Amino acid sequence: MIDRRKFRTILLLVLFVGFYLGCLLQTPVSAKTTVVVQNNTTKSLELNTTSELGSEYWKRKSTYVLPGERAEIYKTNRDDGVTDNHTYHFTTEVIVKNPKTKDTIRQFPENFALRLKLHGSTIGSHMWQSVRDQANEQHDWHDDRKKWNASMNIGDHQWNVKYWAYFTGGDDNVEYVFQEEYPLPTNVPEKLSDEWNRSHLNILTYNIYMRPRSARGAFRLNGQMIRAKMIPDKIPGYDMIVFQEAFDGGVRTELLDRLKKSYPYQSRVLGSQRGLEWNGGVVTVSKWPLVSQKQQLFKDVCSGNDCGADKGVLYVKINKVSKENENNFFHIFGTHLNAGDWKIQKQQLQIIRNFLDAQQIPQTEPVLFAGDMNIRKDTDEYKEMLAILGADYLPEKQLRGHSYTDDGVINKLNEGSRTYVDYVLYSTSHMKPDESSFAEVRMLRSNDEWKEFPHEKAMWDLSDHFPVYASYHFDAWNPSFYVPLFAGPLL
Incomplete structure (x- = not known):
């Protein structure tokens, strides 16, 4: 014969677990990726982002990152609007400005760019991150969480650009860090x-x-x-x-x-x-x-x-x-x-x-x-x-x-x-x-x-x-x- 106290305890536990799982199933998992820029330089960065993905499925956050500051640049959906077996690119052109005069510092021959690629699948999408350098060369695409490096030249200073994807609990975010390397x-x-x-x-x-x-x-x-x-x-x-x-x-x-x-x-x-x-x-x-x-x-x-x-x-x-x-x-x-x-x-x-x-x-x-x-x-x-x-x-x-x-x-x-x-x-x-x-x-x-x-x-x-x-x-x-x-x- 089952002890009534034990029965009530088991019943309450089953009800609690069922309620918890029900809440999880009703809570939508965030299928979004945010691209972040950390500006560790003395120059201002103007960031212009374009994409083949419809504008209703992604959102610009910041278009300007001041010296020493950090900002979210854009957030994109990884599910809605991303069609199965289709590829979508995000290109963020980096325009460097003098923070005192607001003048643009010209890059040769082309502006550096941050790049993101999404490939639609039956559920969600697959993501890669990369850069396009000042010689207009596309660097390798990466779909891991390793840290990758690229370089760019601004005047007589070389900048290092480090980038990687990182775990958020849902879809990964991507971070780009611009670091000014001073000439010895x-x-x-x-x-x-x-x-x-x-x-x-x-x-x-x-x-x-x-x-x-x-x-x-x-x-x-x-x-x-x-x-x-x-x-x-x-x-x-x-x-x-x-x-x-x-x-x-x-x-x-x-x-x-x-x-x-x-x-x-x-x-x-x-x-x-x-x-x-x-x-x-x-x-x-x-x-x-x-x-x-x-x-x-x-x-x-x-x-x-x-x-x-x-x-x-x-x-x-x-x-x-x-x-x-x-x-x-x-x-x-x-x-x-x-x-x-x-x-x-x-x-x-x-x-x-x-x-x-x-x-x-x-x-x-x-x-x-x-x-x-x-x-x-x-x-x-x-x-x-x-x-x-x-x-x-x-x-x-x-x-x-x-x-x-x-x-x-x-x-x-x-x-x-x-x-x-x-x-x-x-x-x-x-x-x-x-x-x-x-x-x-x-x-x-x-x-x-x-x-x-x-x-x-x-x-x-x-x-x-x-x-x-x-x-x-x-x-x-x-x-x-x-x-x-x-x-x-x-x-």
């Missing part, structure tokens, strides 16, 4: 004379956001070690690099060890760690010998959270040797000013200026100031900063790349606004750069998405700031490119 600085002087080379400096300033993973009792992880392993592959070929926020000792060691082969000459970190106080976070690496290095700390000239770091200015003198028994000195002052509070920043700038004056550097040798100044380029404080340091920056026509170094709109490690606060300035009392010089904000991003924890959204960014690359050329034989320290009457 070493490719420039190799074609030029030793005279040109010894008067030129390729320098990068980079706030790398490597705050201590365990600080003041808190455990703060934002991919410091992951990013420290990725960054070195993105920064080869410079003469020297000035890092800021290299606070975490273990992370800094990992980073510097990976850079040792390319940059064998490495400075000490600014300041020191004492108790709960961080070091100053500034460190310099160089291809060329460090003749000398000195530090001047800000000490108690600070405010807010910045008083928890041993900030100041790190001075290094490098010798860019191109010939035996020949010296070519460059002087670099690396720093990271207080986050806000102009009164404090002003005092810190005066400390840097006094420290510079004490070095008694010959006016015929270049002097640069590199770092995160935490002062916006469009403010009166910026002009006063230049006056205190006796420095200047390049005019707008010689500034390239992204419009901001600190971009909270597109940088997922950054939660702030959009500002330009990182610079490589030059001293106007010493040898000055000529008009061939330029500075470029480089949108360095990882080749693949990363995350610290499984529950987090994946990210491309390597820091909360974008670095500034300055290509400075100093004409040693032209007296108009330096200003005498003492002016007197002509004899």
Whole structure:
């Protein structure tokens, strides 16, 4: 005889399973594919999509993807309207634009294009993804979930285009990632004379956001070690690099060890760690010998959270040797000013200026100031900063790349606004750069998405700031490119 309690339990279970299966059968499975574009470049992308499939069966989403942003381009039905044994193509022409002027950047001989192919079957359809390159060559079609690569040229920059299909629970989506590959600085002087080379400096300033993973009792992880392993592959070929926020000792060691082969000459970190106080976070690496290095700390000239770091200015003198028994000195002052509070920043700038004056550097040798100044380029404080340091920056026509170094709109490690606060300035009392010089904000991003924890959204960014690359050329034989320290009457 069946126990009544067991019978009721079994009956309820059968009813529940039947109800659940009924809901599943009544819920239509989404037979759709969405094409997504991630724009990891400093240019805007205009995307024009056409297809043989009737317009009522697919929908355009975005036709414009701004620098650093991600967008859905179109969504297509994989069942309705897709006739059995018929093939339908989607072609998305990529038009590259200057985000500042809105001008189209011409591609040769043809515009690059993203391509999708659907082949109808009795139920649903089969899908392939591909690209058409600038030579108008159709690349192989792929119906798997592997990652495939293509390349395109925009000006003197090569772009890598990575694309793949990925699982969604229904039909796959397709993603295309445009990645800007920056030309290595070493490719420039190799074609030029030793005279040109010894008067030129390729320098990068980079706030790398490597705050201590365990600080003041808190455990703060934002991919410091992951990013420290990725960054070195993105920064080869410079003469020297000035890092800021290299606070975490273990992370800094990992980073510097990976850079040792390319940059064998490495400075000490600014300041020191004492108790709960961080070091100053500034460190310099160089291809060329460090003749000398000195530090001047800000000490108690600070405010807010910045008083928890041993900030100041790190001075290094490098010798860019191109010939035996020949010296070519460059002087670099690396720093990271207080986050806000102009009164404090002003005092810190005066400390840097006094420290510079004490070095008694010959006016015929270049002097640069590199770092995160935490002062916006469009403010009166910026002009006063230049006056205190006796420095200047390049005019707008010689500034390239992204419009901001600190971009909270597109940088997922950054939660702030959009500002330009990182610079490589030059001293106007010493040898000055000529008009061939330029500075470029480089949108360095990882080749693949990363995350610290499984529950987090994946990210491309390597820091909360974008670095500034300055290509400075100093004409040693032209007296108009330096200003005498003492002016007197002509004899």
